[in-house]
Amino acid sequence: MILIAAFLCETYFHWSIYIITVVFIGARYLALGLLMHESVHGLISKNKRINDLVGEVFCAWPVIVSMKSYKVKHLKHHQYPSLPAYYLGSAIIEKPNAPRFIEYLKRYKSLSGMNFVFNTKDKLNKH
Numbered sequence: 001m002i003l004i005a006a007f008l009c010e011t012y013f014h015w016s017i018y019i020i021t022v023v024f025i026g027a028r029y030l031a032l033g034l035l036m037h038e039s040v041h042g043l044i045s046k047n048k049r050i051n052d053l054v055g056e057v058f059c060a061w062p063v064i065v066s067m068k069s070y071k072v073k074h075l076k077h078h079q080y081p082s083l084p085a086y087y088l089g090s091a092i093i094e095k096p097n098a099p100r101f102i103e104y105l106k107r108y109k110s111l112s113g114m115n116f117v118f119n120t121k122d123k124l125n126k127h
Contacts, residue, residue, distance in 0.1 A: 002028050002062070035059040040071045 002025050009021035038044055039055025052067070060067035 029063050032059045032063050033065075036063070036065065036067055036070065037074070039067065040074050 005021050005024050005028075009017055035044070036055050036059035039051055039059055042048065042051050044054050045051040056067045060070065
């Protein structure tokens with residue numbers, strides 16, 4: 001469907017068709033990513049080999065991702081769900097430290113886009 005949508009957009013190009021096609025293709029890529037996620041958890045097939053094959057070839061490859069590398073990081077995320085993804089690549093993690101992470105966010109909130117969240121929370125607590 002993705003290839004057909006891209007072909008039709010290229011053949012009958014109009015700005016409105018282009019916008020619809022971009023939204024459609026984006027939604028299909030998201031659906032493939034979600035199916036890959038389900039495959040990582042072994043939910044596509046009870047047979048592990050079939051599950052991994054379908055997840056890798058039909059879900060991960062079209063979005064140019066390796067399901068094996070995604071699986072390693074994603075399952076690590078389930079061990080430490082409160083930590084952001086950029087911490088998960090680090091070998092330093094021993095156990096989650098939520099208070100230290102909150103302090104990190106407060107210190108770097110203007111750089112991370114969290115300024116609005118913390119300022120809103122502080123304003124709500126004052127009233």
